[in-house]
Amino acid sequence: MTYIITSLCLRDSSCVEVCPVECIIPGKPMKEWPWYYIDPETCIDCGACIPECPYEAIFEEEAVPAQYDAKGGEYIARIGLQGHYEGQNNQGDSVILDCTKQLEAGENIDLTEDIQPNYTYFTEGVGYGALDMQDEEVMASPVVEDEIDQVPEAAAVDVVEESDDQEAEVSDVEEVPEASTAGLEDLEAEDVVTIEQSHGGGVRESANEAVPTWQPPFFLTIGLVRGLLGQLFGTLFGMGLVWAIRFFMGLDEFWAAEPAWVVGAVTGTLGFMIGVGALTDWGKWMIGMQAPMVHGPPSGKPSWFRYFSVDYNHKVIGIQYTVTGILVMLVGGSLAMVFRLELVATGMQFISYGTYNSFISAHGIIMIVSILIGVGGMINYLVPLMIGASDMAFPRLNAFGYWINVPGVILLITALFVGGWDTGWTGYPPLSARAPIGVQLFFLGVYMIGLSSIVGSLNLLVTVARLRAPGMSLFRMPIFVWASISTAILQLTATQFIGLAFLMVVTERVLGMGFFDPFISEAAKAVGAPPGDPVLFQHLFWFYSHPAVYVFILPGLGIISELLPVFCRKPLFGYRWIAISSMSIALLGFLVWAHHMFVSGMNEFLRIPFMVATLLVAVPTGVKFFSWLGTMWQGKLTFPTPMLFVLGAISVFLIGGLTGLPAGTVATDLFLHDTYWVVGHFHATMFGGFVFPFFAALYYWYPKATGRKYSEKLGKLHFWLMTPSFWVQSIGQAAVGLKGMRRRIADYDPALGIENYHFWITVAGILIAISVLVCIYNLWYSARKGETAQDNPWRSRSPEFQIPSPIPEHSYPNPFEIVGEPYDYGLPGSVYVSMESDKVLE
Amino acid sequence: MGVDVRHFVVATIIVVLVTVAGAVLLDSADLLPPLASAQGVTIDWLFGIHLKLIAFLFALVIVFMLFSIIVFRSKPGDLSAGKHIHGNTRLEITWTVIPLIIVAVMGYIGVVTLRDVTASAPDEMVVEVTSAQWSWRFDYPEQGLTSTELLLPVNQPIRFEITSTDVIHNFWVPEFRVKQDAVPGAVNLLRVTPTVVGKYKVRCAELCGLRHSQMLADVRVVERSEFDNWVGAETARLAALDTPEARGEQLYETQGCIGCHSLDGTVVVGPSWLNLFGSQEKLDDGTSVIVNEDYIRHSILYPGDQIVKGFQNLMPANFGEILSEIDIKDLTAFIKSVKD
Incomplete structure (x- = not known):
């Protein structure tokens, strides 16, 4: 794929209008995941969409700026951001999107962060399938968790301020449920969260019931924390189970420690694995749900987050x-x-x-x-x-x-x-x-x-x-x-x-x-x-x-x-x-x-x-x-x-x-x-x-x-x-x-x-x-x-040293081919790997 | 002579020198404890061969490595590559086959030495070694004696029949070199011919729980005449044990009680026996008992039933098989007599 739509996109559909092959797809869920994608399989690299984009959000893949200097005033849409974008798209329909932020002039933004979601949306994510699938599994569940530490008071105020407008303006893009106005009388945080949720849920017809009404605090979304809690509860459960069984068997020393520890150790381990989420996908498969492979850092989380949670x-x-x-x-x-x-x-x-x-x-x-x-x-x-x-x-x-x-x-x-x-x-x-x-x-x-x-x-x-x-x-x-x-x-x-x-x-x-x-x-x-x-x-x-x-x-x-x-x-x-x-x-x-x-x-x-x-x-x-x-x-x-x-x-x-x-x-x-x-x-x-x-x-x-x-x-x-x-x-x-x-x-x-x-x-x-x-x-x-390292500091012939440091999410942009011996140091002109993809295709 | 060959020759000469130096150094170092058994002669001889082989192989690898580090180091800024050699099949076969031959020779020597070390002799004396957490008992079936000290006549081939009453222990006298696990439920043999008169120690060499490090027993290798005297004196002493207390004390020393129960009030593993009889003890279930004949008998036969508060259930549960009712009465009498 040659073109990438970055998070500067606020889903103005003018690009969609000019695309001759319909390769531009709106993200799902529409509310929290506001921008469009270009399907790499379908795109013919015609470039017609670029001049049409009012936000200048579309770049060539190689040219996505890691250092984007904001001119000021433009919006950026990203999971985890607080705030709204409100405006009209070019069809005259009003749009309200969460997870947006207005940039100040000179603010420096890394747009390459969005490339991975862009890619994985199609390669590992749901792609077209998202349009009529239970989208909350792919996108919404991280999103719901994402908002944990932002149980958003600020957003709540926004809702209050804008609620009148919402009633009037929201039309075919989203419907504000009754609840959102009902909850406005008092500003209890929980109520507001409920509003936010039902508000968001209104967008997705199929996802309403899956959205929890309570959002755990941020630390509870960390896999390790949930795993440890799972182990604690699992252990207690196992021990309690043993004691209960021994009690009802009428054993004298039903509180004996050893059998309880043994069973508790096993159930505790199971509890950890469930808590951390290592069994989640398999569990979903068992009950017939989809659990697509999602690669890339979870959006809206700090960069260390994925190292403490299940990541594939x-x-x-x-x-x-x-x-x-x-x-x-x-x-x-x-x-x-x-x-x-x-x-x-x-x-x-x-x-x-x-x-x-x-x-x-x-x-x-x-x-x-x-x-x-x-x-x-x-x-x-x-x-x-x-x-x-x-x-x-x-x-x-x-x-x-x-x-x-x-x-x-x-x-x-x-x-x-x-x-x-x-x-x-x-x-x-x-x-x-x-x-x-x-x-x-x-x-x-x-x-x-x-x-x-x-x-x-x-x-x-x-x-x-x-x-x-x-x-x-x-x-x-x-x-x-x-x-x-x-x-x-x-x-x-x-x-x-x-x-x-x-x-x-x-x-x-x-x-x-x-x-x-x-x-x-x-x-x-x-x-x-x-x-x-x-x-x-x-x-x-x-x-x-x-x-x-x-x-x-x-x-x-x-x-x-x-x-x-x-x-x-x-x-x-x-x-x-x-x-x-x-x-x-x-x-x-x-x-x-x-x-x-x-x-x-x-x-x-x-x-x-x-x-x-x-x-x-x-x-x-x-x-x-x-x-x-x-x-x-x-x-x-x-x-x-x-x-x-x-x-x-x-x-x-x-x-x-x-x-x-x-x-x-x-x-x-x-x-x-x-x-x-x-x-x-x-x-x-x-x-x-x-x-x-x-x-x-x-x-x-x-x-x-x-x-x-x-x-x-x-x-x-x-x-x-x-x-x-x-x-x-x-x-x-x-x-x-x-x-x-x-x-x-x-x-x-x-x-x-x-x-x-x-x-x-x-x-x-x-x-x-x-x-x-x-x-x-x-x-x-x-x-x-530390100082920035070169890509190949040791002059190694090994393939992993032929790509950038640190290694990108998907290590090799193209499959490589082995064309020589691995350790032919000192043999002029010899290489071990050929990174040119066309050679592979021959 | 090309540079390559010269390098190789120089390195080889250094290897020879370092090998000789290393072998001399290892040989002269006082590495092993004094030797006191016929079997150990074979073992020390084999170990000497091993040390020479170690000196050679160490020199071979280290010298060539250091030689390369010094001679073939890259000059600063030199980005050129070394000589492009993939390998040398003849060389690889050489350094596969020569070690194979060495392994075959060492394997043969290993078998022969093992045969020597384990060989039986026609006039063996049997000593039954019974280990328990954390004590040793030595029975001399031919002499009809039992002892907690291992007394051996010098130059007498001994066949140790080693067993354990609880967990795995290991019978080892470093000066005798050889060792053998004491496995509960099995009798393992170990043959030793002590050759030097002296005092040594049996040291348990298999982790056996809390006081493993202290599981020692005295060994005395003595002249034949002294051994015979000892046998005579012990036999007479045992015959003279006419009070239950004296017999009980003998059992205390030989049946392993001494490993955990002190007579001077210090807590080793189990409760001390000092002033134990007649005292009131709190049990770990909250009740308390008066220590009387019944309690002692019950605790010997079923040690896990009534544990004194603050102690663990570590006592072997098979004393019922080892001790007779008279033994238990004798032991109880002895416990009664331990007072300050």
């Missing part, structure tokens, strides 16, 4: 995931700070055993969740951009997948306040079968977050399978996409097992199903029930939780492979080998779970195949390391912050990998199992495999996502604080492990002589925490005050 744009969801991941990481990290300080000296300083155990358990799972959410952030934001998809294959499922994390995290945090739990994040029964109630909320929280993993990975796999740009064969995908699908395959096929295992313990606790209970009751024995098996749980648990480790690191390693060629100005060495190595790690990931159980008492001979499979993981991992070295060799290396984090990641992941060698061999693991050696090992693996690459990715795509530069100085400060500290921390942890420091102990024997080590580990931990705060400050400050 993958970039918004990606940022929601990322920011949530960072916040959750802060929670988990703060817990670590507490018990790290406790460990500086032997003896208990300021927390109790119970608090310590709860904190290490919560630290473990909350960090894992933050990593899962961070992985979701990177994948959701990047993969559709990289493969040229306009969005994920199932945007609603995508939003569901994000939002289900929030009640899950709330359950995990709530667990700390209802007694905590002392089982570690592994939750082994029988310990977890007798832990405080918090363990139930931990299990159910993880269950919800697991749901997110499953639907998210399903969505990703379909997206990559179906929505790649023309020419993007599997071996021309950016390497991060390979990493993402490896991760998604693991998530989709393994997550069920942890959900299953945890659910079995939940039911063991509340329903007495003794799956893992070796001491079953006499009654159960009498009917021939075999005793439960605690080791079975470990198999189920690790069948997910080992692959989960690869879920965390594969995207991170993908980031390393993705960024290295850019900062080495050299093709990725052995692209296909790296791609295949990701898939091999994913496959091997399923065959090594029992290496966590070398001392568990499982069948002894099983230890050998699991040891060999574990050692085999070194082979594809080695391929990655050597290929990275091959990429750097003879490159032209530069070292901005993202590259520093990539190099830091390699060094830290190396520590993680090498410490895995003795831990993966049975004989040495008999010594190392459940010591701090293992703690050092997996922290290095997680940091090198996820945290460092995640920060690299944050800095690397930050200009793309925000359109602004981060502070390079603070970025480097972050790196130089964090990296040496981390080396100290993980080597220190490994060292105290060898000295005999067991995992998960609140206090250690002074005879071990490791207080010094613990002091330095704690100092390193604090420095890491400070460095993360530096990073957050940098990202926060730069998002508002």
Whole structure:
């Protein structure tokens, strides 16, 4: 489409008169959405409408001014504005429109804001269909909510002042219902709102009954707020339900807390999802209503609004995931700070055993969740951009997948306040079968977050399978996409097992199903029930939780492979080998779970195949390391912050990998199992495999996502604080492990002589925490005050760097075509993507 | 010799030097606790090999990375690209196959060492290890003894038969190197031949709840003659236990009561037994009881029924299977006797 009607339009229909193809359509609802649209499919770009427009509201698409200097006196129409326009159209009919404002001379307006609604009206919105559909679903419902904080006293006065005129003037455009005059006697705000509503409703014949008579205050329209309230009420409802049922069953202790919490956790999560609106569209479909995909920022809301509500744009969801991941990481990290300080000296300083155990358990799972959410952030934001998809294959499922994390995290945090739990994040029964109630909320929280993993990975796999740009064969995908699908395959096929295992313990606790209970009751024995098996749980648990480790690191390693060629100005060495190595790690990931159980008492001979499979993981991992070295060799290396984090990641992941060698061999693991050696090992693996690459990715795509530069100085400060500290921390942890420091102990024997080590580990931990705060400050400050970023600051060949920063709502104006290899840096004249649409059409 | 080859040769030489330096450093560092078992010899030997491999692989990656960072860094303002190389299949196959061979060798060594570490001996002595939150009990079926301290004759192959009465624990003496989970409902085996006389500690290495960090037991490896003396003395002492109080005290120490109930008034996990008998206790349902024979018996058999206010229901529920009626009477007598 060449022409755009902007919000300067006040629906004078002279343009309609001259249009030869009838491409100009009035917006719906007519009152609040005052301007016309040009249907891009029908418009023949004749330009006849432009000179006819009395408001000079029609522009060429490229020429819509972001800085429109008002001459003064003209009106602008926009959802959320207060005020009226009153006048006649060229047919002599009088028009009264809400949501208008008269501009003062020199006032500066961004007209491009309206382009998205203009587009989406036809592409994702209702288009022509709106003319005879229940329009309130598409346009009116946001509109009704929009007016919340403007329960308009000013408008009310307007109504009073103009009511006489209205009676007389309003003719075929709108009818003022009786109520509007009836309510004028007194100026009670509620009455006025009612008037406004029925007034507006009068315009739309079909929508009258759907318009609520009460408008919630603004904060209640924020999805997150409604979700939290939904969770609160859902939880109370579930608890009440349980108590009611138990009461009517005549149970003595009908007020028992545990079953109530369990049911409340489930209903609370459901309440959150309903409240936030993640289920709304599906609900509408179920009862046969239309729920079109609406893209773009909600009109009349502040720009942050969409990030706190259900939004279907993958970039918004990606940022929601990322920011949530960072916040959750802060929670988990703060817990670590507490018990790290406790460990500086032997003896208990300021927390109790119970608090310590709860904190290490919560630290473990909350960090894992933050990593899962961070992985979701990177994948959701990047993969559709990289493969040229306009969005994920199932945007609603995508939003569901994000939002289900929030009640899950709330359950995990709530667990700390209802007694905590002392089982570690592994939750082994029988310990977890007798832990405080918090363990139930931990299990159910993880269950919800697991749901997110499953639907998210399903969505990703379909997206990559179906929505790649023309020419993007599997071996021309950016390497991060390979990493993402490896991760998604693991998530989709393994997550069920942890959900299953945890659910079995939940039911063991509340329903007495003794799956893992070796001491079953006499009654159960009498009917021939075999005793439960605690080791079975470990198999189920690790069948997910080992692959989960690869879920965390594969995207991170993908980031390393993705960024290295850019900062080495050299093709990725052995692209296909790296791609295949990701898939091999994913496959091997399923065959090594029992290496966590070398001392568990499982069948002894099983230890050998699991040891060999574990050692085999070194082979594809080695391929990655050597290929990275091959990429750097003879490159032209530069070292901005993202590259520093990539190099830091390699060094830290190396520590993680090498410490895995003795831990993966049975004989040495008999010594190392459940010591701090293992703690050092997996922290290095997680940091090198996820945290460092995640920060690299944050800095690397930050200009793309925000359109602004981060502070390079603070970025480097972050790196130089964090990296040496981390080396100290993980080597220190490994060292105290060898000295005999067991995992998960609140206090250690002074005879071990490791207080010094613990002091330095704690100092390193604090420095890491400070460095993360530096990073957050940098990202926060730069998002508002940073310099404007170039479109392609890193001279990347990747498609997302060939479009403007920040990336427009619909990332690519035209589909692109893949015409070369992704990482052909240094090959003169080669390009990866061709952005010219005509080429695509050939 | 071209520049490329020279770079490679220089980097390779540095790798060798750093490997040697790293291996020497790791070798000389005092990383592990003292060794006190025959099994640990194998483990420490294998760990030494691992450390050398770690030194080599660390040097390989870090040296090449640092070399690239220093030698191949871009000059300021230089926007040109690096050498256009896509990869090298021969090289990729090389660095796939060589690690495969290393993995095969390490796998073989892993199997052999595991065989050595778990091998049984013909003259094993059996020690039954029973763990409970948060205490250890050691039964010597051949000697007919029970102890909370683990006394072992030096150079005697021991077969530990490890179990748990509640949650999963882990039997680990760092100086012996090996460890084994204690799983309720199962008996797991662990073979250790202590080789050095000395005092050590059993340290629970599997998170087992509140006082996991304090779940320790003393280990004494002694000469055979001293062990025999101890067996004789213990047998005589047990035979001499003719009062219910003395038998009760023995049960207190061996059946795990000591893990949670103190005798000096401090609250560990459960109520202290000091001046407990005859006192009036408030229960968590608001009622109160006088602590008498009936209450004690009921609380041992059904610990969850009448919880004293301020305490949690953490006591194992299977004492009914472990203790006889006489045992309970003895314990009650002992509780009666704990007064200041």
